[in-house]
Amino acid sequence: MTTPAQITFAAVSIDPIAETTGKIAVLMGADGKLDKGARRVNSLMRKALTRFAESDRFTKMKAGDAVELAFPANMAAEGVIVAKLDNRRDVDEARKVGVSIAKLRGSGPLLVLAGPSPRASEIALGIALRGYTFTDHKQDKGEAPGAVTMMVAKPEDATADYAAKAAVAEGVFFTRDLVTEPANVLTTTEFADRLVALKDIGVKVEVLEEKDLEKLGMGSLLCVGLGSASPSKVVVMQWEGGKKGAAPFALVGKGVVFDTGGISLKPAAGMEDMTMDMGGAGVVAGVMKTLALRKAKANVVGLVGLVENMPSDRATRPGDVVTSMKGDTIEVINTDAEGRLVLADVLWYAQDRFKPTGVINLATLTGAIIIGLGHENAGVFSNDDTLCNAFLKSATAEGEGAWRMPMGQAYDDMLKSHVADMKNVGTRAAGSITAAQFLKRFIQDGMPWIHLDIAGTASVKEDTAYAPKGATGWGVMALNRLIADTVEG
Structure with missing residues (x-):
C-alpha cells in the first residue's frame, strides 16, 4: 500500500536553516519579496535569491512554477x-506550487519555508499528491522519501487544516493503488478483501457473493463474469457519520478488474491497459476511505460491482438475453459493453435497499468519451440540474476537469430491441450518450442522479496537474468536496 508523505508543521525559525540537509524550498512573489526564513537563506547564499528575483528567468516563470538552485554556498542543503x-490566497496556485516543489525534491528531507502563507496546507497537499510512486512489484524500490517539514507562522492552525487534506491524499492514493495493480493480483476476491479492511477505520462493509446476487436476480451483472474463474461480487460500504437513521447519499462504481471484451474480444494492442477498468470502483473506495479518515458528518453508502470479463465456453454470447434485477430484459449485442450491465443491477439494488437522497455512479465506460473530451475532462450526465451543478462546482474547485454532456429521448430510442426490453448498445454514433441513457433506465423516478464516464481521466499516459503518469485518482477530491458542501452542509 502506498501512503502519502508525512508532513509536519513547525514555527518559523532561522536557526536550523544553515544545517538542514536535503533540500529547502522558499516561496517568492512576483515582487521578489522574501519572508523571514527566505531572508536567512538569501543571506547565507550571499544575496543569490535577490539576484535571481531580478533575473529574466524569474520574470518568465509562471505562478506555481519552481526552479532549483543547486549546492548553495554556506549551507548543508544540496539545493x-x-x-x-x-x-498566497489562491488554492489552485498554492497546490501547483506544492506539485512543483515535489517534482524537484528528490528523496531526501525537505524543508519548506512557507512563512505567512495562509494556504500552507494546500501547498502541503500538492506535495503529497505529486509524491505518489508505485513500487510494489519492483525489486528496486528506490530510496524512501525523507521527512517534509513546513515552517509556518501558525503551525497549530496549519496542522488542523491539513488533517482533512491528509485524509483526501490517503483516499487518492488508495484509488491509485487499486487502479495500478495488475489483474493477476487485484482479483475480485483480493479487491473485496481490501475493501473489507476499511472496517479498521470505521466503515461497515459487507460482501455479497454470487449466490446472494442470484437470489437478488442480478442477471445483468452476473452475465458479465460467467466466462471467468473469478467470482462476481458486490461490496457494500457504509459510512454512518451523519444523523442516525437519515437516508444516505449513494456512490456506485464499476469494478471490472480486467476486461478482455469477452466474446466480443478487444484487439490485442493496448489490452494491457484494461487493468484500470475497475477505476470507478476504485474512486468509490477512495472516497469512502477519505470520509472515514476525516470523520465526515454524513451518511454515505458506496457500492461496487466486481467482475472479470473473460471469454470461455461459459461466457455470455452476443445475442443472449439476460434479465436485470429491475426485471427488464436486455439483449446483449456486444459483450464489450459490459460495464453498463454491471452498473444496472448495482444502481437498482442501491436505490431499492437504501432509498438514497441521490446517486452518483462512476465508470471507465466508453472509449467514445475519450474521443469527445480527451483526457482533460470526465463526461458528466445527469437528470438533475441542482445535483449536477453542485458537482461541477466541486470539480472546478478541486481542479478536476468535468464537462456536462447532453441526454434525450432520441438517444434513448437507439436502445430499442426487437427481442427484449432494450439492447445494451446503440449505434456507433453518440456512444457515450447512449451508454448514459441505458443507465438512466435503471434510475427510479425522482431520484437525483449523475453518471460520470471517467474512461479518459482514470489513468493517463502523461503527468497531470497532481499526479505522475498512470492512475490519477480523479474524482476523489471532487466527490469529497461535494459531500462536504451538500450532504454535510
Missing part, C-alpha cells in the same frame, strides 16, 4: 527550490 507564488 534550494524557489517557487513562485503570486497570490
Whole structure:
C-alpha cells in the first residue's frame, strides 16, 4: 500500500536553516519579496535569491512554477527550490506550487519555508499528491522519501487544516493503488478483501457473493463474469457519520478488474491497459476511505460491482438475453459493453435497499468519451440540474476537469430491441450518450442522479496537474468536496 508523505508543521525559525540537509524550498512573489526564513537563506547564499528575483528567468516563470538552485554556498542543503507564488490566497496556485516543489525534491528531507502563507496546507497537499510512486512489484524500490517539514507562522492552525487534506491524499492514493495493480493480483476476491479492511477505520462493509446476487436476480451483472474463474461480487460500504437513521447519499462504481471484451474480444494492442477498468470502483473506495479518515458528518453508502470479463465456453454470447434485477430484459449485442450491465443491477439494488437522497455512479465506460473530451475532462450526465451543478462546482474547485454532456429521448430510442426490453448498445454514433441513457433506465423516478464516464481521466499516459503518469485518482477530491458542501452542509 502506498501512503502519502508525512508532513509536519513547525514555527518559523532561522536557526536550523544553515544545517538542514536535503533540500529547502522558499516561496517568492512576483515582487521578489522574501519572508523571514527566505531572508536567512538569501543571506547565507550571499544575496543569490535577490539576484535571481531580478533575473529574466524569474520574470518568465509562471505562478506555481519552481526552479532549483543547486549546492548553495554556506549551507548543508544540496539545493534550494524557489517557487513562485503570486497570490498566497489562491488554492489552485498554492497546490501547483506544492506539485512543483515535489517534482524537484528528490528523496531526501525537505524543508519548506512557507512563512505567512495562509494556504500552507494546500501547498502541503500538492506535495503529497505529486509524491505518489508505485513500487510494489519492483525489486528496486528506490530510496524512501525523507521527512517534509513546513515552517509556518501558525503551525497549530496549519496542522488542523491539513488533517482533512491528509485524509483526501490517503483516499487518492488508495484509488491509485487499486487502479495500478495488475489483474493477476487485484482479483475480485483480493479487491473485496481490501475493501473489507476499511472496517479498521470505521466503515461497515459487507460482501455479497454470487449466490446472494442470484437470489437478488442480478442477471445483468452476473452475465458479465460467467466466462471467468473469478467470482462476481458486490461490496457494500457504509459510512454512518451523519444523523442516525437519515437516508444516505449513494456512490456506485464499476469494478471490472480486467476486461478482455469477452466474446466480443478487444484487439490485442493496448489490452494491457484494461487493468484500470475497475477505476470507478476504485474512486468509490477512495472516497469512502477519505470520509472515514476525516470523520465526515454524513451518511454515505458506496457500492461496487466486481467482475472479470473473460471469454470461455461459459461466457455470455452476443445475442443472449439476460434479465436485470429491475426485471427488464436486455439483449446483449456486444459483450464489450459490459460495464453498463454491471452498473444496472448495482444502481437498482442501491436505490431499492437504501432509498438514497441521490446517486452518483462512476465508470471507465466508453472509449467514445475519450474521443469527445480527451483526457482533460470526465463526461458528466445527469437528470438533475441542482445535483449536477453542485458537482461541477466541486470539480472546478478541486481542479478536476468535468464537462456536462447532453441526454434525450432520441438517444434513448437507439436502445430499442426487437427481442427484449432494450439492447445494451446503440449505434456507433453518440456512444457515450447512449451508454448514459441505458443507465438512466435503471434510475427510479425522482431520484437525483449523475453518471460520470471517467474512461479518459482514470489513468493517463502523461503527468497531470497532481499526479505522475498512470492512475490519477480523479474524482476523489471532487466527490469529497461535494459531500462536504451538500450532504454535510
